[in-house]
Amino acid sequence: MNDESDTSIWLFGYGSLIYKVDFPFLERRRARIRGWTRRFWQGSHDHRGTPEAPGRVVTLIADADAVCTGMAYRVTPDVFAHLDHREKNGYAREASQFFFDDGSHAPGVVYVANPGNEAYLGPAGEHEIAKHIAASRGPSGENHDYLLALAHALRELGSEDAHVFDIERELRELLRGNLTEAESSLSPQLAGGRGLG
Ligand code: SIN
Secondary structure (H helix, E strand, O other): OOOHHHHOEEEEEOOHHHHOOOOOOOEEEEEEEEEEEEEEEEEEOOOOOOOOOOEEEEEEEEEEEEEEEEEEEEEOOOHHHHHHHHOOOOOEEEEEEEEEOOOOEEEEEEEEOOOOOOOEOOOOOHHHHHHHHHOOEEOOEEHHHHHHHHHHHHHHHOOOOHHHHHHHHHHHHHHHHHHHHHHHOOOHHHHOOOOOO
């Protein structure tokens, strides 16, 4: 019989997988991956938009010099049935190395939506992306909640992500008076600033 540590796999989350943890895990740790940068370049047909009016969510774009901070979860393989369904709109699992704060590293998998997938939208300026997000919603809710929750989670992780924070600033300007209402509709977890540790 296998010990669970023999069959567990590290999964790296860099978008909603940081803050929406609807799957069991054995352990989680802040981690970094190298050679990838987080970008709001992926369309969302099934969570934060629709096929007719896709929202914008994050993917990873290859960039040799980049380092991306996120959350790594040690999970058992059965968890991937749920996660593959959740991430089915253009994402595929890729193997990568995860680097932990204590200097150790481990192999694992990360969901990447590569250019060319059916929902891929590609680059746009931060202001354009903010406008797009402000106008989008889908079965999982408002697109702006995805952005605000991600920005909040990245601050809790101590991650400086200029792309995400620039879009957040643009979005807050666009929403202005409406923002208080929008934030109060976020889950208590986000509104209360619950620690991730
Ligand atoms: C991830 O969070 O790791 C993948 C992208 C997403 O689900 O937002």
